Every structure is written in structure tokens, then in C-alpha cells.
Amino acid sequence: MGGSTDQVHANGRSPAAPNSGDTKNLPLDTLINLDHGDPRMYESFWRKMGDECTFVIKGYESLSYFSNPKNPACWFLEPKLEDSIKALHGAVGNAVTDGYSIVVGTGSSQLLHAVLYAVTSPDQPNQTSVVAAAPYYSSYVEILNLVRSGLYKWDGDAHEFDKDEPYIELVTSPNNPSGVIRGPVVSRDGGILVHDLAYYWPQYTPITSSLEFDIMLFTASKCTGHAGSRIGWALVKDIEVAKKMTKFMEVSTIGVSKESQLRVAKILQVVADRCKRFGSPEGDNFFEFSKNLLTKRWEILRETVKKTQMFTLPKYPLQHCNYTGDVTQAHPAFAWIKYKDGMDDCEMLFKEHKILTRGGKKFGTDPGFVRVSMVSREEEFNLLIDRLSMIQGLNNVDGYAAEIE
Amino acid sequence: MGGSTDQVHANGRSPAAPNSGDTKNLPLDTLINLDHGDPRMYESFWRKMGDECTFVIKGYESLSYFSNPKNPACWFLEPKLEDSIKALHGAVGNAVTDGYSIVVGTGSSQLLHAVLYAVTSPDQPNQTSVVAAAPYYSSYVEILNLVRSGLYKWDGDAHEFDKDEPYIELVTSPNNPSGVIRGPVVSRDGGILVHDLAYYWPQYTPITSSLEFDIMLFTASKCTGHAGSRIGWALVKDIEVAKKMTKFMEVSTIGVSKESQLRVAKILQVVADRCKRFGSPEGDNFFEFSKNLLTKRWEILRETVKKTQMFTLPKYPLQHCNYTGDVTQAHPAFAWIKYKDGMDDCEMLFKEHKILTRGGKKFGTDPGFVRVSMVSREEEFNLLIDRLSMIQGLNNVDGYAAEIE
Numbered sequence: 001m002g003g004s005t006d007q008v009h010a011n012g013r014s015p016a017a018p019n020s021g022d023t024k025n026l027p028l029d030t031l032i033n034l035d036h037g038d039p040r041m042y043e044s045f046w047r048k049m050g051d052e053c054t055f056v057i058k059g060y061e062s063l064s065y066f067s068n069p070k071n072p073a074c075w076f077l078e079p080k081l082e083d084s085i086k087a088l089h090g091a092v093g094n095a096v097t098d099g100y101s102i103v104v105g106t107g108s109s110q111l112l113h114a115v116l117y118a119v120t121s122p123d124q125p126n127q128t129s130v131v132a133a134a135p136y137y138s139s140y141v142e143i144l145n146l147v148r149s150g151l152y153k154w155d156g157d158a159h160e161f162d163k164d165e166p167y168i169e170l171v172t173s174p175n176n177p178s179g180v181i182r183g184p185v186v187s188r189d190g191g192i193l194v195h196d197l198a199y200y201w202p203q204y205t206p207i208t209s210s211l212e213f214d215i216m217l218f219t220a221s222k223c224t225g226h227a228g229s230r231i232g233w234a235l236v237k238d239i240e241v242a243k244k245m246t247k248f249m250e251v252s253t254i255g256v257s258k259e260s261q262l263r264v265a266k267i268l269q270v271v272a273d274r275c276k277r278f279g280s281p282e283g284d285n286f287f288e289f290s291k292n293l294l295t296k297r298w299e300i301l302r303e304t305v306k307k308t309q310m311f312t313l314p315k316y317p318l319q320h321c322n323y324t325g326d327v328t329q330a331h332p333a334f335a336w337i338k339y340k341d342g343m344d345d346c347e348m349l350f351k352e353h354k355i356l357t358r359g360g361k362k363f364g365t366d367p368g369f370v371r372v373s374m375v376s377r378e379e380e381f382n383l384l385i386d387r388l389s390m391i392q393g394l395n396n397v398d399g400y401a402a403e404i405e
Numbered sequence: 406m407g408g409s410t411d412q413v414h415a416n417g418r419s420p421a422a423p424n425s426g427d428t429k430n431l432p433l434d435t436l437i438n439l440d441h442g443d444p445r446m447y448e449s450f451w452r453k454m455g456d457e458c459t460f461v462i463k464g465y466e467s468l469s470y471f472s473n474p475k476n477p478a479c480w481f482l483e484p485k486l487e488d489s490i491k492a493l494h495g496a497v498g499n500a501v502t503d504g505y506s507i508v509v510g511t512g513s514s515q516l517l518h519a520v521l522y523a524v525t526s527p528d529q530p531n532q533t534s535v536v537a538a539a540p541y542y543s544s545y546v547e548i549l550n551l552v553r554s555g556l557y558k559w560d561g562d563a564h565e566f567d568k569d570e571p572y573i574e575l576v577t578s579p580n581n582p583s584g585v586i587r588g589p590v591v592s593r594d595g596g597i598l599v600h601d602l603a604y605y606w607p608q609y610t611p612i613t614s615s616l617e618f619d620i621m622l623f624t625a626s627k628c629t630g631h632a633g634s635r636i637g638w639a640l641v642k643d644i645e646v647a648k649k650m651t652k653f654m655e656v657s658t659i660g661v662s663k664e665s666q667l668r669v670a671k672i673l674q675v676v677a678d679r680c681k682r683f684g685s686p687e688g689d690n691f692f693e694f695s696k697n698l699l700t701k702r703w704e705i706l707r708e709t710v711k712k713t714q715m716f717t718l719p720k721y722p723l724q725h726c727n728y729t730g731d732v733t734q735a736h737p738a739f740a741w742i743k744y745k746d747g748m749d750d751c752e753m754l755f756k757e758h759k760i761l762t763r764g765g766k767k768f769g770t771d772p773g774f775v776r777v778s779m780v781s782r783e784e785e786f787n788l789l790i791d792r793l794s795m796i797q798g799l800n801n802v803d804g805y806a807a808e809i810e
Contacts, residue, residue: 036470038469038470038471039468039469040468040469042468043465043468044465045465046463046464046465046468047464047465049464049465050464051463052464053463053464053465054461054462054463054464055461055462055464055664056459056460056461057459057460057668058451058456058458058459059451059452059454059455059457059458059459059460059672059675060448060449060450060451060452060454060458062631062633062634063444063445063447063448063451063630063631063632063633064443064445064632064633065441065443065626065632065633066443067633105658106511106635106657106658106661106662107658107659107660109656109657109658109659110657110658113552113657116552117551117552122550122553139656142656143656145527146522146653146656146657147518147521147522147552147554147555147556148527148554148555148556149552149553149554149555150552150553150554150555151552151553221470225468226467226468227468227469227470227659228467228468228469228470228472228660228662228663228664229467229662229663229664230511230658230659230660230661230662230663231662248551251514251544251547251548251551252511252514252515252518252551252657253510253511253512253514253515253635253658254512254514254632254635255512255633255635256511256635256662257511257633257634257635257636257661257662257664257665258633258634258635258665259460259633259634259662259664259665259668260662260663260664260665263462263664267464270464
């Protein structure tokens, strides 16, 4: 499935932008950083939850390296985190955990490094090719090239992979940057698929089935917004692969922060316990809150983009979400914005309007695209909308360049 | 400086072993794991400190990836941790921090990976050789070989390095496993030195000067015993090296757990604030407490080893410690035990007495050595002493093997 684009028109700022007064906290000329997907949108929810989510640890607790020496797959996984992960996937219905080993990582980035180590071997004759369909998550390239591993090598866009040899395909679904649901592209014998499901949560996309791929990666950063905790987890069907991933983590960092594991365990359990009640007066269903907020932001963004007459946004299909029971479309964590008439450097255009984004080239595609975070704080989102509204009536780059000089 | 050995004799268990009743909590046939240096010895101190060291974090705090975007060396270092690290080194006088950049890591293991990345380049013609003087920390080999990097390669014992090319020497001081203070062995032009100072704290060794090497690695695991937190830090003289280390951490794990950083910041500050008062009735000087405990353990161990007539222990010089003001010897976190008359597998001998240790071969040396943790819980230390006492009157492996069968 590819990311179709939706051409929409108009200009001026949306009068519907909520809480636009929030921008008063930021100087008008502040450069807003929407390059990273820093998930500060979720702070208001967690603030509302009060002490129920407060994590306390005494000075003498969790001194040991070990969390659960009896766990054959991962000796540093806290049992409470394991329980919460299973409870949450069970409640949301987005992934099967029965029959899977769970490996915890310092974010899902470390887990991807661990997977690459686990499914390759120093005895193989050549480095294993690793591919992902463009536009692909820009960090994959950096992860693959980091220390020039002899086990694996980045081989670019999966659409262009035509070697008759073992390979690894990274399948990001929903895709970062484009937000679309994806399957593998190469689909040949001897291929190993790694499913990066960081965004397969109800606030971003309809949950259409409980997935059961061989290797599935998730992260608290995108699920609940606790990016600072650096907690990711892998659901792994083959326990031998899980054990090798654990070995990687042992040599790389001797396990994963216990404080983060225990805090995220608490947070995930709070989410799981409350996520089956919809429309409750307490407003304590995290996914309902987040989905409503992202839906509003996307409405405002689409209206603004339409008015500019300059950009397009991907169009997402309406689908039945098993979790909410509604027919809905995706509201991704990133907007994948394309300059309508082609452009050499859309990232620069945004930067000149004081919006830091990540340009298409880094995702292996056209520099006329930019990826813009949709999960920033309200003030930053409002500034994005303000500034996007001001990029109007410009029909070409020259015209734009003339104006800003 | 090398690890001289001290031959001592006798047999039977030390009657001076304190709290030997503690062993009642462990079944008599429990296999005790003294392979890792799991620092659970420190739990009793932190328990005594009560709520002063309790760490509390609310559900909405520290969601962002960023800790300090204005820090040019390390954007994910929590300012509070930076302050505590400086305060602690200042109070102890073991390392200079003025003029250094601080980089935080998920344990010092990750920092070593980061250093290797930072001081090499993909443009260099060959992999840089990395060496350490035997006996060297066993994990170095695993770290160097993990993903078969094209940037660097493990080249074994520094004493045998004779290539006329750039190299990296890992200088572990005090050394793991042998506990001795060390300097570089190769000392040629074009060499980069990485000082692993995990054990350069007053409970383990006299603090004889405030070190100011180019790259110095430390870890909370060995300093305060908070191994589960996975917090290490590097003091780096060249900010460009620090920046490259930060880049490594960004691609490897997108930073380091904020919960761990903030908790360890609190713990280090508590240690720093109280570590200049000696003999206070509160007994709240962490290094004083720890040094006293290790000193007692070493006395008991030396007496027990002497009685067995079978093993030797390294002898450490008496030195003036600038921190305590006393003349004292080292009391390392590991005992580096040598079978007197040579042996093929001392690790196996200990294992048959239900003591898990790490054998000499893994440290690049004679299998007649074993490394045994001295920082275990009291019960385990007592069981070690009990069992060591029982390995007596055996003058050769055959005799031993006959007895245990």
C-alpha cells in the first residue's frame, strides 16, 4: 500500500484553531522544532491523571543488574513491565503476545540494532542486505551504517532490491514518514521481515487486526508519549532470536534501566485498565483523548493546507477500527507534506518560515516533501498553523524566495 | 604496574566471619553467583538512608527526548546529573571535571562503544586495533567483536602489540579483574588512550591523585551500587570527541533514560554532600561505610585463603589516600584468586563447590585464575567463605576431582 496524496486548496489561518492564545508563551519569532516527533502533546493528559501515575523508588531498590534471571528469553526484563505489555496489547487488540518472547530495549532503536545482530551471523559469507521501501524512516540509514558492521549493510529502497541472496526487510506500519499501512515489498524466499509497529496504536490509525508477525517492535515513546524513558519492546516468535537479541543488549548496555521499566510498567497498566471505557466523564481513556486531539489537529492542518494552495497531504482510507468500533481514518504522528508543483528543498522553505522539519531526501525520496511532527505541544502546533497560513499565494519557489529576502 | 601475588597458607573457615547466620536465608546447596560483580553489598547502606534517597517522578514529567538542547556536547544529559557528577568528583578528588565535557551513557559499556565510534572514522584505510593489557576485562572482547565493526577490531593483549599503526589502548585502573592501578603499556605515537575508571573510588583503592586523562569512563554501578539504573558517564577533554560520542548514543538509543539520570543525580548528590565527614554518628558517609565493609571482607577472605594452602591473592601496596587522609591498601570489588600450583580449570573447581566465578581464560590469561565478586550480599559472601574453607587439604586437581565425585 502506498501513500496517495490529496490536493487541497485555499489560504489564511484556520479560525478553528483551538487555544491559539497558547502561542503567547513563545516569542513570535521562535524557531519551532518539528523535525523530531517529540511527543509533548500527551503531557496534558498525564498532568490530568495526577498522582495515579506517580512513580516512586527508594534508594535501596533495584540495585541489581538482574530483573528476572529465570526468564529464559530476557533476564533484564522487569516482570511488571512484561505483565503490562501483555495487558495493553490484549486490551487494544493490536498484537498477539501469546507464544511470543518479550525483549525490552533502550527504545526501539536499540531493539532494531539487536534484531540485526540476532538474525545474522559472523560465519555468513557476505553482509546481509537490509532494505526498506521508500519513503523510509530516516534513522534506518544511520542505524545500519553506524559502525560499518560486517554482519549487515544498508541496501536502500526495497522497491529496487533485486539481488538473489538473503535479505532483511524493515516494514514500518503505519509508515514513518507517510503514515500509511504497509506490507513487505520484496517478498522473496530467504527474506527476514522486521515489523516496526511504533505507530500501530489507536490514536494514529484504525486497529484492523491483532498482528502476529515473527518480529514486532513497539515503543513507549509513541504509545504513551514517554519518550524520555527510552523503553521499547520486541515481540519475538522464535525464542532463539529473542535470546540473541538479549545477548546483544547485554554486550551493548548490560540491560535496560530498571527505573524506566518500572515507571513505564505503571503507565502502561494505567492505560490498559482504562482503555476499554469510552466517553467516561473522567476522560481517563488515553487513546480516546489522544485520538480526539489528533483528529482535531488533522482537521485544522488539512483546512490550512487547503487554503495555502501550495501543498498536498496523504489521504488515508476509512477503515473499521476493532478497538473503537468506529469507521475512521488515520491521524498520523507526522504530516507528510508535499509541495504541489515540485521543489528542490521544501525543508528550506519551512525553515525560512521558522519551522524545522525533516526533508524528503532523508527518507530516500523527493526533496519536495517534508515530515512535520503532529504531536508537539499545543503552542508549537498553533505556531505551525499560523506560519503555514502565511506561506500563501506563492506559486513558485522564486516568488517565495523574493518575498522572504 | 602488574598484579603481584601473595602466597598465604592454612585451612578451615574463619571464625571471624560476621553475620554468618545470614546464610540461613539461602539453602545450603544454593549455587552462588559471583561471576558478575552485582553490587548488592550496598543495599544495606541505602536502606539505612531511608526516604532521603527516594526518587519520585510524576506521570507527566520528562516526556521529551531532550534534556538540555543548549548543551553543545550532550543534548540528552540531565543538568542535575551533570551537577552531581561534578560535585562528587570535586568532593572525592578522583578526577578533574573543569574543562571537560560530560557525556552520559546507558552504563559505561555503551560509552565504550561510543568512544570507539568517536575516535575512528569510516574513511580510514584499516580497522583501528584496540588492545588492553592482560588480564583485561572480559567484556572488552565481546564489545569489540559484537557486530564485526569495520571501524575497529580487538587485537588482544597490549603487551604483544607491535604494529606500527594507529591503535586504541583501554587502560582499566584499578584493573578488572586484578584490582591493580595501571598505566598504558604500549605508549607509542598515534595511540589513543581510553581510561576505564569504574573502580577508581575510595572504597576500592587509595585515591592518590585527581586524574585528568583525555577520556575517562565512570559508572554508577560501581560507584554507588546502582547497577540496575544503567548510568555511566564519560569525562572527555576534546568536545569534538564528546559530540561524536553523543551522536553514537543518538543513533544507538536516542539518549539515556531520564528516570535513571534523575534518580542517580539524587543519589550522587547525597553521597557528595556527606562524604567529607568521617566518623559521624549517623554513619551516612557512603565511602566510609563501603570501605569498612570491604576491608572486613578482604581480611576474612585473606585469612580463609591462607588456611586453604591452595590459593594466592594479589598483594596491594600501601598508599596515602588523599580522600581519607589515611595510608591504606586496595580492597577491590573482585578477588583475583590463583590456584597455587597451576590448574587447567579453576572456574570448574569453584563451580563444583557451587561458586560461580569467571575463569582466567576469559581475561586473556591462565585458567588457574578465577575472578570472584566481593560486593555480593552478605549471605552470599558468607557462603563463599564457608565453601572456600571446604576446599582444603587438596594438593592437586586429581585429588580434588576424586573427592567431589
